[in-house]
Amino acid sequence: MSGVWVYVEHSGGEISTVSREALGAGRKAADGLGQPLTALVFGHDVAEAAKSAFSYGADAVLGADDETLADVRIEAHGELLTKLVTDRTPAVVMAGGTNNGRDVLAWAAAGLDAGMVVDGIDIDVDGDTVKVTRPVYAAKLLATAFVTEGTQFMTLRSRALPAAEATDNSGEAEWVEAAMAEDDIRTKIVGYESAEGKISLTDANIIVSGGRGVGGPEGFEPIQELAAALGGAVGASRAAVDSGWIPYEHQVGQTGKTVSPDLYIACGISGAIQHQAGMRTSKVIVAINKDPEAPIFKIAQYGIVGDLFEVAPALTKLFKERLD
Amino acid sequence: MNVVVCTKQTPSTTAVYEVKDGVVSWEDPGGKPLVVNPWDEYAIEEAIRVAENHGADKAIALTYGASEATEVLKTCLAMGCKEAVLVSDEAFAGSDAVATARILAAAVNKLDDVQLLVFGKQAIDGDTGLTPVMVARKLGWTPITYVSAIKEIGDGQITVERVRGNGKETVTAPLPAVISVVKEINEPRYPSFMGIRKAGKAKIPTWTASDLEVDGPVGGDASKADWSNVFTMPAREGSVEMIEGETVEEKASQLVDKLFEEKVI
Numbered sequence: 001m002s003g004v005w006v007y008v009e010h011s012g013g014e015i016s017t018v019s020r021e022a023l024g025a026g027r028k029a030a031d032g033l034g035q036p037l038t039a040l041v042f043g044h045d046v047a048e049a050a051k052s053a054f055s056y057g058a059d060a061v062l063g064a065d066d067e068t069l070a071d072v073r074i075e076a077h078g079e080l081l082t083k084l085v086t087d088r089t090p091a092v093v094m095a096g097g098t099n100n101g102r103d104v105l106a107w108a109a110a111g112l113d114a115g116m117v118v119d120g121i122d123i124d125v126d127g128d129t130v131k132v133t134r135p136v137y138a139a140k141l142l143a144t145a146f147v148t149e150g151t152q153f154m155t156l157r158s159r160a161l162p163a164a165e166a167t168d169n170s171g172e173a174e175w176v177e178a179a180m181a182e183d184d185i186r187t188k189i190v191g192y193e194s195a196e197g198k199i200s201l202t203d204a205n206i207i208v209s210g211g212r213g214v215g216g217p218e219g220f221e222p223i224q225e226l227a228a229a230l231g232g233a234v235g236a237s238r239a240a241v242d243s244g245w246i247p248y249e250h251q252v253g254q255t256g257k258t259v260s261p262d263l264y265i266a267c268g269i270s271g272a273i274q275h276q277a278g279m280r281t282s283k284v285i286v287a288i289n290k291d292p293e294a295p296i297f298k299i300a301q302y303g304i305v306g307d308l309f310e311v312a313p314a315l316t317k318l319f320k321e322r323l324d
Numbered sequence: 325m326n327v328v329v330c331t332k333q334t335p336s337t338t339a340v341y342e343v344k345d346g347v348v349s350w351e352d353p354g355g356k357p358l359v360v361n362p363w364d365e366y367a368i369e370e371a372i373r374v375a376e377n378h379g380a381d382k383a384i385a386l387t388y389g390a391s392e393a394t395e396v397l398k399t400c401l402a403m404g405c406k407e408a409v410l411v412s413d414e415a416f417a418g419s420d421a422v423a424t425a426r427i428l429a430a431a432v433n434k435l436d437d438v439q440l441l442v443f444g445k446q447a448i449d450g451d452t453g454l455t456p457v458m459v460a461r462k463l464g465w466t467p468i469t470y471v472s473a474i475k476e477i478g479d480g481q482i483t484v485e486r487v488r489g490n491g492k493e494t495v496t497a498p499l500p501a502v503i504s505v506v507k508e509i510n511e512p513r514y515p516s517f518m519g520i521r522k523a524g525k526a527k528i529p530t531w532t533a534s535d536l537e538v539d540g541p542v543g544g545d546a547s548k549a550d551w552s553n554v555f556t557m558p559a560r561e562g563s564v565e566m567i568e569g570e571t572v573e574e575k576a577s578q579l580v581d582k583l584f585e586e587k588v589i
């Protein structure tokens with residue numbers, strides 16, 4: 001069993017940030033094990049993405065270019081992965097911790113009766129084993145998790161590890177056939193509606209979040225303005241979402257999205273444990289709250305006790321000046 | 325046809341954890357340490373709605389866990405599921421995601437005429453989100469994850485809307501299928517008073533290893549994923565720097581300086 005594989009997600013020839021992070025982690029694992037790093041690039045019209053995978057440090061690329069693989073369908077991508085792992089027995093298969101990455105690897109791992117661990121925020125090579133550190137119990141605890149035998153399947157939490165940088169590395173991809181014909185793939189995608197243009201919370205470098213303290217839907221205006229000045233996304237606590245002030249897709253926390261931006265600014269959020277579960281792995285946390293006793297200050301790096309309706313606009317003004 | 329909801333009992337969201345010699349325990353300040361996995365409430369509701377609105381004969385609740393897990397099945401019955409089954413055996417303890425999928429798949433195979441399995445998107449203890457796809461693979465059924473709306477069920481087909489990246493994808497697939505659902509799919513109902521009384525009296529069968537034909541090994545020894553080394557998060561606490569200043573502008577300006585120094589802007 002040898003080789004570290006990274007299942008790469010891409011669109012329009014570009015490799016996604018999470019997959020670049022996975023390639024970075026894959027490099028670390030491959031070097032630690034003394035084995036080559038192979039990128040798996042499945043899709044349709046993927047020549048560019050395959051090239052790009054080399055530039056992000058892959059020693060080899062296993063590509064599959066077929067219409068049936070154009071959109072990620074669990075069966076089509078998962079069966080191909082299953083077949084390749086059966087034939088070539090890699091030591092490690094990694095992916096970014098996206099819905100697709102987790103689903104495709106889970107399908108293959110179940111088919112192969114292999115072990116799988118998810119959501120690594122760090123990895124470490126110990127002998128032949130790649131160990132991941134991961135949050136468990138709603139990110140209230142950490143665990144070291146690993147696969148004890150056979151091919152080691154794993155996913156990495158997005159934004160936890162540094163993305164591989166582009167280099168001038170290049171190479172020739174090896175091309176393989178799809179594993180399933182269209183007639184055998186049961187899921188058919190009949191429509192797609194994108195919410196283009198919005199910065200997705202999980203990808204954002206900077207998130208400005210509002211809670212019950214914003215007081216109403218219009219209270220999100222200063223939050224939005226601060227986020228816009230910083231090129232960031234808008235988050236919210238469940239209390240704000242449940243009050244109907246902002247749609248659910250903005251909710252951060254245990255029953256919302258899990259985020260780890262470089263900067264998380266919590267405005268008018270008390271910092272309930274369920275909210276913390278979704279944001280405590282952020283690199284720098286700033287809390288703005290009227291109440292000096294609010295629990296959010298316990299996990300923040302910087303705190304301002306004050307009215308968010310004064311502090312947020314003051315920050316927006318300064319950031320606009322400094323970033324111009 | 326019948327629809328089955330798979331649900332897990334988990335610690336409550338307010339649980340406070342302690343790790344001692346690698347053993348995790350928790351207490352709940354609210355006094356309800358074990359609950360229905362919060363993500364599964366949407367799955368239970370959706371299974372009941374499939375019976376109510378899409379012509380399924382009944383919704384059946386299935387959980388694998390310790391004997392206390394009958395409590396979550398009672399909640400399912402109180403909400404409107406017509407049957408419930410607990411799968412429980414010492415021999416299963418310590419199963420990883422693949423072994424859990426084998427156990428659940430075997431239990432589903434023992435039930436009559438199941439065409440649809442409904443899962444939550446993940447359990448808040450292990451937080452893996454692997455079970456739905458792995459069960460689908462073990463059963464050989466169509467996997468459809470992160471479903472935000474069921475549009476239609478009929479003629480042996482299911483059509484759903486699911487979350488994909490930043491958008492929504494519409495997918496059709498033949499039954500039998502396995503779906504996992506997200507929060508926006510519905511608003512779970514509260515159990516009715518009558519429902520709670522009925523559930524209290526219900527006899528819930530327990531299936532053990534000998535009742536099931538599990539295809540492959542189960543339990544801790546058969547599991548290839550090890551997560552036994554659990555520890556507490558390094559504290560972030562106590563490290564906050566409160567920004568002081570005479571005016572709001574002064575505080576804001578100090579904070580902006582710090583954030584530039586941190587290189588997070």
Ligand SMILES: Cc1cc2nc3c(=O)[nH]c(=O)nc-3n(C[C@H](O)[C@H](O)[C@H](O)COP(=O)(O)OP(=O)(O)OC[C@H]3O[C@@H](n4cnc5c(N)ncnc54)[C@H](O)[C@@H]3O)c2cc1C
Nearest residue numbers: 211212213237238239253254255256268269270275290308
């Ligand atoms: C099963 C379950 C799951 C949950 N999942 C989540 C989840 O995913 N995400 C989540 O966020 N929550 C979740 N919660 C809810 C969570 O417990 C809290 O209820 C919620 O996070 C509180 O939101 P908040 O901080 O906005 O409100 P509050 O706790 O009411 O806090 C508002 C804060 O704003 C401050 N404030 C008020 N006005 C101003 C002002 N003008 N300027 C500055 N500060 C001001 C106040 O001092 C207060 O500290 C969940 C709860 C349960 C039971």
Ligand SMILES: Nc1ncnc2c1ncn2[C@@H]1O[C@H](COP(=O)(O)O)[C@@H](O)[C@H]1O
Nearest residue numbers: 330331388443444446447452453454455
């Ligand atoms: N022991 C179990 N019994 C029944 N259903 C389960 C069990 N574990 C997980 N599930 C289901 O699988 C989903 C995903 O769980 P997990 O893969 O553990 O994160 C949950 O939301 C449940 O619907």
